[in-house]
Amino acid sequence: MTTPRLPSDAIVIQSTKNPWVQSVVRLHKSSVRCEKKRFLIEGENLVSEGIRCGWPLDSIVATQKWLETSADWFRELDSRTPQYLVSDQVMKVMATTESPDGILAVARFRDPHPEQSERPSLGLALDGLQDPGNLGTLLRSAVACGADSLVLGDGSVDPYNAKVLRSTAGQWFRMPPQQVSLDAWIKANRKNGSQVLAASMGGKSFWEWDLQGPTIFVLGNEGSGVSKQVLDQCDGVVSVPMKQNVESLNVAMTGTLLLYETVRQRNQLPRSQDHMGDLGLHGRC
Numbered sequence: 001m002t003t004p005r006l007p008s009d010a011i012v013i014q015s016t017k018n019p020w021v022q023s024v025v026r027l028h029k030s031s032v033r034c035e036k037k038r039f040l041i042e043g044e045n046l047v048s049e050g051i052r053c054g055w056p057l058d059s060i061v062a063t064q065k066w067l068e069t070s071a072d073w074f075r076e077l078d079s080r081t082p083q084y085l086v087s088d089q090v091m092k093v094m095a096t097t098e099s100p101d102g103i104l105a106v107a108r109f110r111d112p113h114p115e116q117s118e119r120p121s122l123g124l125a126l127d128g129l130q131d132p133g134n135l136g137t138l139l140r141s142a143v144a145c146g147a148d149s150l151v152l153g154d155g156s157v158d159p160y161n162a163k164v165l166r167s168t169a170g171q172w173f174r175m176p177p178q179q180v181s182l183d184a185w186i187k188a189n190r191k192n193g194s195q196v197l198a199a200s201m202g203g204k205s206f207w208e209w210d211l212q213g214p215t216i217f218v219l220g221n222e223g224s225g226v227s228k229q230v231l232d233q234c235d236g237v238v239s240v241p242m243k244q245n246v247e248s249l250n251v252a253m254t255g256t257l258l259l260y261e262t263v264r265q266r267n268q269l270p271r272s273q274d275h276m277g278d279l280g281l282h283g284r285c
Helices: 021-028 029-036 044-052 071-075 088-096 132-144 163-169 180-193 250-269
Strands: 011-013 038-042 057-063 083-084 103-108 122-127 149-152 194-205 214-218 236-239
Touching: 021 038, 021 088, 021 214, 029 038, 038 044, 038 163, 044 057, 044 103, 044 122, 057 088, 083 088, 122 132, 122 180, 122 250, 132 163, 132 250, 180 194, 180 214, 194 250, 214 250
Parallel strands: 011 083, 057 083, 122 149, 122 214, 194 214, 194 236
Antiparallel strands: 038 103, 057 103
16 A cells, blocks of 8 residues: 655655744734634544545645555645645644644634524523633533533633544534633524523423423533623523532533433433434534
8 A cells, every 4th residue: 555645746844943833833823813814624533534524624634654654645635725735843832731632733714614503493592601622522522412502701711722623523523612702692592492501509400401492502611611791691591410518510511411301301201211323413523
């Protein structure tokens, strides 16, 4: 089998001081990503998922060492995407990880995903969520449950943060989070008939809510929860039933349980049912 290699017109870069390399390094900063509307995709898994889902790329960068053991899909890349061959040292400077695996891509921001519905059947709205890992877990759960929207309010973690992308295990491209004005977004969806429920301690158990109609769950900051301003916009408060003396659950676990309870209700399955194939859930890009 032929070893995948960059085309003969690939740009070879050996210096960490190269101006283009430095422009990529600046994308480590959220403010620069926002200004340039560009972000980094790092590692074979994320780059391959981005390509498979048709995400628009500005460039692909690889080391010779990576090319010698790369997957076959690399030979099928769109030749119109500029491709760079860099030294291990340059790759280490460009990447945000301590030990990059030898491939990354510069990707463009794009318009909201077509499946990010203006009137979600099932959605998550995050108010001031800060931890990249929590966002990644919630996004993976949302995709797994067939949710059709995940939005971030002001003060939330940057959805293009490299840690966020890595924590989604490639699912980010199936539901890239949107940044919105949460007050306006909630008002618009309530007007369109969606039920908007804030997740908080002391609310009515999710077993007591009818979740079969269009529903949006609002999850708050890891420390302070949903802000009062946003809470006042919601239709009610929902909570995960727990035994006494248990303070709370991690926000990502709370959101995951709410999503799966909604799926259970809509499929009218007993709570003991655990066969994903019976839930009518399918992967998508």
